[in-house]
Amino acid sequence: MTSNPTEPYVGPRPFRRTESALFHGRSQEARHLRDAWLAERVVVLHGPAAVGKTSLLHAGVLPLLDDEPRTLTLPVGRLIHQPTWPLAHASGPGGYRFTLISSWTPARQTPDPEQSVSSALESILAGAAPHRVLAAIDHMEELFTAFPARLPERDRLIGELAQALRDLPLNLLLLVRDDQLATLSGYEGLLSPQPFAYVRLDGLGQASAVAAVTGPASHSGRRYAPGVAEQLVERLRKTTYTDRLGESVEIVSEQVSPFELQIACAALWSGLGGSTDTITAELLAQLGDLTGILAAYFDRAVRDVSLETGVPEPELRAWIETTFITERGTRGTAYRGLTQTADMPNAVVDALVARHILTEEQRARSLWYQLGQERLVEAIRTAHHAAPARDRPQEHTPADFRAAAEAALGEGNFISARRFADVAASRSLEQGDERQFANLLAFKAEVARVEGDLEAARETLTAARSQFESQQDALATVRVLTALAEVCLSMGSPDEAVDLGRQAVARMPGDVAARTLLAHALWRAGSPADAEAAYNDALDLDRNAARALYGRGQVRIALRDFRGALADLDRALALGLPRSEEDLARQAREQALERLGG
Ligand SMILES: Nc1ncnc2c1ncn2[C@@H]1O[C@H](COP(=O)(O)OP(=O)(O)O)[C@@H](O)[C@H]1O
Ligand SMILES: [Mg+2]
Incomplete structure (x- = not known):
């Protein structure tokens, strides 16, 4: 792979709030x-x-x-x-x-x-x-x-x-x-x-699809030569269907699947040399046909799902082919049982849905699965013929699994993130790498927290804490204590959070984040005056700690010190806060202003 200007195509995951500049059509x-x-x-x-x-x-x-x-x-x-x-x-x-x-x-x-x-x-x-x-x-x-x-x-x-x-x-x-x-x-x-x-909402019409192809590239300083994006979209519109009698027909659709568009554009982009600034018809031709691109995507997905679920790759491939492609070459279906779907654990099905290989559909009272795209029928057959003799098991290190877990978390695929992290954790234990193991526990807690399972986050952080403590890693212990306190706050246990915050501060009195969190917990526990004092301690260590200023500003409103609050909130906003806090800080600021004026 070449070093490319920043990747402008998001691939198989949904766009995020911060990616509106890349979102077109x-x-x-x-x-x-x-x-x-x-x-x-x-x-x-x-x-x-x-x-x-x-x-x-x-x-x-x-x-x-x-x-x-x-x-x-x-x-x-x-x-x-x-x-x-x-x-x-x-x-x-x-x-x-x-x-x-x-x-x-x-x-x-x-x-x-x-x-x-x-x-x-x-x-x-x-x-x-x-x-x-x-x-x-x-x-x-x-x-x-x-x-x-x-x-x-x-x-x-x-x-x-x-x-x-x-x-x-x-x-x-x-x-x-x-x-x-x-x-x-x-x-x-x-x-x-x-x-x-x-x-x-329907698929992308022709003009919108062209915009979705060209917009992100121009954002990264590259352009398509005239007519090239249109050519790519033409290809995306064509699919070969096999009907129930086994006859193949090529259908040109009015619409393009945004998922296929992403896969195609991401493949095109990753094949470009670092010095390319114009994407020409020749470069598009080198990309090969869409079936091949989808086949490569399918290969990668099967490898990941095998890694994630422990089902060997050849078995997985064979199961997908026999279950979801009929003898006539049409899409087959299978319904979800309590624990299994067509004799495979449901975990496998979920992992394939997360990667858009399968889609889920409610019919009557049960859930049915089929291939996510018509083109996958041909792609899977192509992948089958091209499948390398990769049957010998490949050795993956805990670090490989950790990287896979992080990638999955980045895509919002919590199921896979957790499973990868589990494998990585047990491998690192087997290898006697306790530090790595403790770090993986902290990572698992992070996954649980992002997905909102606070109970699991607390449990896992508690386990991580005793690991780091017995390894006498003070910095990591304080990080975990702070995270634990934050989770307790989210769970509505401010007293526990205060206790944890105190322990963190006692271990590392110079840690601004720990002090800020302690202050926040004190406030939640109903002691605004103590909270203000604790925010002062944090700000003594770093007078530009934006989150501490924001916290103190809020507390000062409660203490009716509106002028002080306004000064803190203004500085916090000028220094920059995470988006979610920025909105709240603005609201608090307006409140302080109102009270001052009235
Ligand atoms: N306007 C667009 N341009 C390019 N790709 C898009 C666009 N909208 C969605 N996609 C891609 O389509 C796929 C499915 O998008 P998603 O938002 O997850 O769909 P849904 O929520 O309907 O299941 C993702 O790969 C996403 O990046
Ligand atoms: Mg969605």
């Missing part, structure tokens, strides 16, 4: 969806799997709402962390409601597991009275597919959302896959005082 859809969300109580955005719903919301719509006056837009909500937990894990604070509320709650605020949706939203607003609150729930289908045993919980959540729509100036945006649209519509009367507004 959806400007009309983004404006339309924004307008609907601002105007309607409940908007449903629906479309097939992998058509770009999540991306449109994060990179297309949210940036358009930045300067919307008197409107508060919450972070995007989710209902479950991931769909493969055993049922037992799904009850309690891991429930739909708590997960939803946690995902809506800005960082550093503490969600309360007992609160209803309405009162949680009230706490998030914290006295501010915006004209309207915009809240979205991505992957709404998870409410219907994930845990059939959780029907009562589902109905309770619908009831609480309905209540919140009555209590607050709330506009909901629900993202759902087409196969669950009918089920969701069935709740219309229960949920909303008004009919749902429906917005449908």
